[in-house]
Amino acid sequence: MRLRNAILVCLVCGLASMPWGCGKPPDPPRPETTADLDPSLKEAFATALRAVEENPGNDRSWQELGLTYHANARPDLAAACYEVLVARNPGDARVHALRAMALDDVGDRSGRLESMRKAVEHDPRNVEYQWQLSRYQLSDGQADQACVTAEEARSIDGNNVQAAHALAHALLEAEQDARAETVLKAWLVKQPGDLHAHHLLGVALRNQGRALSARGHVAAGMGSGPDWHGAESRVIETWARGPQALRTRGLALVDAGEADQAVTIFNHLVSGYPDDATLVLNLGMATAATGDSTTAESLYEQAVRMDPELDIAHRQLAGLELRGRSEAALRGDADALGQAEAHLRRAQEIAPDSAATNALLGRVMVLQGRTAEAAELLAKASIANPGDLQLGFSTANLLLDEGRHDDAMSIIEVMRVLRPDDPQLVVLSAAVHSGRGDLETARTLLQQAQRRWPRHPGVKAAITDLEASQ
Amino acid sequence: MKRGIPLLLVCVAAGCEGESSSKPEVAEASRITWLQNQQAESGIDFLHVTGHDGVHLLPEAVGSGVGVVDLDEDGLLDVVMIQTLPGSGTRVYRNLGEGRFESMMSLGAEDTIGMGVATGDYDGDGDLDLYLTNLGRNLLYRNDGGGTLTDVTAAAGVGEPGFGAAATFFDADGDPHPDLVVVNYVDWTPELERACRNAQGDPDYCAPTDYGRPTVDVLYRNNGDGTFTDVTAASGLPSAPGTGLGVIASDFDGDGREDLFVANDTMPDRLWHNLGNFQFEDVALVQGCAVDNSGTAKAGMGVTAADIDFDGDLDLMVCNLSGETDSVYRNEGTHFRDITANSGLAVVPRGFTRFGLGWVDMNNDGLLDLFQANGRVGQMPRRYSEDPYAEPDLLLRGLPNGRFETVETSWAAATGRGAAFADLDNDGGLDVVVNNRDAVPHVLMNVHPDRGHWLLLDVREAAGGPALGATVTMRVGDRAIRRDVRTGWSYLSANDPRVHVGLGDIDLAREVTVTWPDGTRLSLGDLDVDRIHLVRPPVDQSEAGAGDAAD
DSSP states (O other), X not given: OHXXXXXXXXXXXXXXXXXXXXXXXXXXXXXXXXXXXXXXXXXXHHHHHHHHHHOTTOXXXXXXXXXXXXXXXXXXXXXXXXXXXHHHOTTOHHHHHHHHHHHHHHTOHHHHHHHHHHHHHHOTXXXXXXXXXXXXXXXXXXXXXXXXXXXXXXXXXXXXXXXXXXXXXXXXHTTOHHHHHHHHHHHHHHOTTOHHHHHHHHHHHHHTTOHHXXXXXXXXXXXXXXXXXXXXXXXXXXXXXXXXXXXXXXXXXXXTTOHHHHHHHHHHHHHHOTTOXXXXXXXXXXXXXXXXXXXXXXXXXXXXXXXXXXXXXXXXXXXXXXXXXXXXXXXXXXXXXXXXXXXXXXXXXXXXXXXXXXXXXXXXXXXXXXXXXXXXXXXXXXXXXXXXXXHHHHHHHHHHHTTOHHHHHHHHHHHHHHOTTOHHHHHHHHHHHHHTTOHHHHHHHHHHHHHHSTTOHHHXXXXXXXXXXX | OOOSSOOSSOOOOTTOOSOGGGOOOOOGGGOSOOEEEOHHHHTOOOOOOOOOOSSOOHHHHHOOOEEEEOTTOSSSOEEEEOOXXXXXXXXXXXXXXXXXXXXXXXXXXXXXXXXEEEEEOTTOSSSOEEEEEEESSOEEEEEOSXXXXXXXXXXXXXXXXXXXXEEEEEOSSSSSSOEEEEEEOBOOOGGGOOOEEOTTSOEEOOOGGGTTOBBOOEEEEEOSSSOEEEOOTTTSGGGSOXXXXXXXXXXXXXXSSOEEEEEEBSSOOEXXXXXXXXXXXXXXXXXXXXXXTTOSOOBOOOEEEEOTTSSSSOEEEEOOOTTSOOEEEEEOSSSEEEOTTTTTOSSSGGGSOEEEEEEEOSSOSSSOEEEEEEBOSSXXXXXXXXXXXXXXXXXXXXXXXXXXXXXXXXXXOBOEEEEEEEOTTSSSSOEEEEEETTSOOEEEEEOOTTOOEEEEEEEBOTTSSBOTTOEEEEEETTEEEXXXXXXXXXXXXXXXXXXXXXEETOOEEEEEEEEOTTSOEEEEEEEESSEEEEEOOOSSGGGTTTSOOBO
């Protein structure tokens, strides 16, 4: 009788959907204090908490609370929310994955592994869960197992960049350097511009004692971090309500060509933080991307007034002088070039080693005919930013014109690592050898290029030029 | 050290209270007390003060260091606590033994902001002198014996006026006079300060890259007559300006010359290979320690080096910012291999901002443990104490499989910066002093109840000063142990110049050999454990290998 009553009570209170059974639902986790939090963050926490308190049986509310905590540097509280969801939905791979990521951020090694294993168990064809599990295994010292898991991820999606990186990292930690080299070389055939893969290939070569071969790849991949942002991580990031997350989102929108949305976000932020010069600058950048240069200029000037040391604002002002105008028009406009140079000089004073400033200032100087100074700046910028191939091409050409053959060759070598199949780079290499007077090497290079790319007009023209010069 | 606005998924890690799911695991075997904070009873009543007054100034975020050095030559290491606030606030505490100290003197200058400390016998008189790095003129204090210090900065010519961070005396040229390298942080003045915000949108400290003004480190040649010559310009160091915070000098490639590893904050680290004749070449990129496998330049701060895998060469570790893993490099002879994940250090430390750093054997089991002094440089929603920058320090036990596991600690969270490692009470257990930002220090005495046997080797030069750069090798059981005589490592700090070795259950160190920087070797044979051995070089080469010069 008692059993029947218990069943009845449980049916009434919906035991199947409430892991806490018929008792009181768990209290949602909360920060110890919110007194020191930014008002917008405090409000975000309060809103999400309220939703859970009003409807503790609602999965979505718990998930939103967890995401809000997680996106705002409280993974410990997020993990507790996800734990409730896991108890309610033990077969849902996604909530296991969310919990795993929160526990990873907390530093709970075994907890994150266990949770991500469950995510994989419930959704074994999910490439994101597989490569994340591989990463966790790797940082837990299970390099061999991490290799197996990453291979599985690659078998699910051979084009997934994180899976490729995870496999390479695992192979390197497992000291399977030759295998890592093979995998990375195959990957780079598909993705020659993957700078992090170049970095890892350099590491694999170096670990095999091939320092010279490694050099170009390591240099090319310098500063390239692995992109560990899988689908779930992106969910967490985009959930963020904190001002910095909004700022990040706004900048991403500018990059994605969604300038109007970005303007809305930055207007909102500037109204909340009117004394923040960087946000005014960001609003200017978003505004410029909409095509409204006049408003953008006034915003940049406002940012400079608020913080004269904001080098990016000076650079943006210089950029406005040049934007949308042809090279020929700019060459004849000494005033505009002078204005741009003044802005860039100020930016350079503030941050002497900024590659972006040096690149732009170098371009202005080219237009002013000051090629020797320009070559110096562009070379510095190009070395600091090897992934900018357009900059690399123009710099190498300029250095060649200036007779700085060794410097030109250094830049070309890095670019050839990034683009081994680019005939233009072979032509450039040949031009450098020719400039040095080494016509034999130049000819050999061009003949090889002709065999490889028999119809390429640049190669043909270079051969004609070389023959004519003899 | 990078702040401003980190990634959103910033780790807030170990030591969390509350939800059971958010606790990093601590091995049951590690739940005994290893270190106990005895600051209150030690007599070290130093209070670090940044003078923070609402405006976030870069120097407040990074200072300060701590030094341990026997200034009065009584066999007990005294403690130097560096003060950020300008003036004579840096304090020296005399070690009275048994973990007790008394105030000894004050150091510093009105126009300098204190950062770090280095020790070395620059004048060859047999005692260690002090070099203090500052934002502003650095200061050299000559030890005149008996605990008397004289400011000889101007006469010695080492008053580098930049934003000095770490410094170390080392042997650049194979002569008996220690040279000096000073690592500068950023070309910064208060007028260049910027308005930066943290992830929550509140005003906070900027990252060094926000200023875009890296600087060149400075190399001084010791002339052997009490003066130095700045040889930076022709040394190769100007070829790669950086944002240096950490430095360590060691012969990483075994060519007989001490090289320099510099940890840069958010810029690639440098390994300056010593080519001889005060010429250095940065080989970090080629040799694999400019960045780790992540490919990104991290916020390098503290550095430590030791032979963690018993293969006779020096491995290397750099600690970084919250959200970034540490970088652990195994020396492969021709290059370094990133073994951070395999060491088990890719998860727990990532939740903290680590500054002071040491591979040290805390339980004397023969395996190096790891201590990290932690404290934030940007505020985060989770707080460990009233101090918004406070974090718990980390102690990780070295395991036979080369990995590390967390040991439970009991002292309060603070904003840890420099950490110095030394056997303060000469009981064979390594103690730690941590300089905490805007707080009293931690004086962490080693109270591990089951420490193994130990040895301390006090290796001296002929003149009597510690033989910086000397190497000690020995066999302990089936392990080949290597330790170097070195004071400059960790973060802005100077450490015990004596070599400490834990032996576990083994009660004899076999085939102990000392090699001085000039190549002189001395075989000491087998040494008894649980005592301090003083080792001097043979008077002439014929003594080398002839017997036991230790006492």
